[in-house]
Amino acid sequence: MPIPFETLSWLEIVVVVVAYVFGFYVRGSFGFGSNLPIVLITAWFLGALDAVLLVSVVATFAQVQLLPQGVRDANWKRAIPMVLTMMVGGAVGVWLLRTMSADWLLLVLGLIVGVMMVTERMNLLVHLGRFIDVRASRVTATLGCVSSVAGTLAGGGTM
Numbered sequence: 001m002p003i004p005f006e007t008l009s010w011l012e013i014v015v016v017v018v019a020y021v022f023g024f025y026v027r028g029s030f031g032f033g034s035n036l037p038i039v040l041i042t043a044w045f046l047g048a049l050d051a052v053l054l055v056s057v058v059a060t061f062a063q064v065q066l067l068p069q070g071v072r073d074a075n076w077k078r079a080i081p082m083v084l085t086m087m088v089g090g091a092v093g094v095w096l097l098r099t100m101s102a103d104w105l106l107l108v109l110g111l112i113v114g115v116m117m118v119t120e121r122m123n124l125l126v127h128l129g130r131f132i133d134v135r136a137s138r139v140t141a142t143l144g145c146v147s148s149v150a151g152t153l154a155g156g157g158t159m
Contacts, residue, residue: 005046012045020058027062035059036116036154040109048105049097052153081137082144089145093152105153112154 008016019041027034035055043051100108119125125134132139 005050008045016042016045023055024062034062036109036113039154040113043102043106043109048102048109052097052105078135078137078140081141085141085145086148089148090152092145093149096149096153108153112150 005013019038022041023034023038026037038055039048039051042054045051046054097105128134134140134143
């Protein structure tokens with residue numbers, strides 16, 4: 001019977017645990033953003049695919065407590081188009097995870113981080129909101145799909 005992560009040294013295990021502690025410290029401080037630093041750090045030891053899959057499973061448990069409130073208070077007229085396209089984006093992201101080599105995945109993770117930093121630093125979404133109705137179903141559906149693909153590739157929690 002295979003033992004998960006049996007090839008990791010004790011030092012690598014400590015680094016992985018510290019990455020998770022740091023990532024969830026970030027989540028506790030800001031309310032989001034734990035997965036990306038965890039994936040970027042642990043991908044060096046676990047491999048990109050295993051790092052993304054592990055953080056997705058662990059982060060799911062941190063989000064389960066929010067589901068009842070989200071289901072109860074959601075604006076379903078706006079949420080349904082986005083949720084449907086996020087499912088499509090998630091499927092595309094999983095397919096990319098399965099077909100992309102680890103080297104390409106690390107490059108894509110770096111690009112996602114770069115795009116997020118530039119978008120935030122230059123307030124691009126605020127500027128976009130001046131020209132496009134960001135509440136329109138087509139816009140939310142498109143953003144949902146794009147963010148779902150990026151979130152799946154980065155382990156969730158992006159964009």
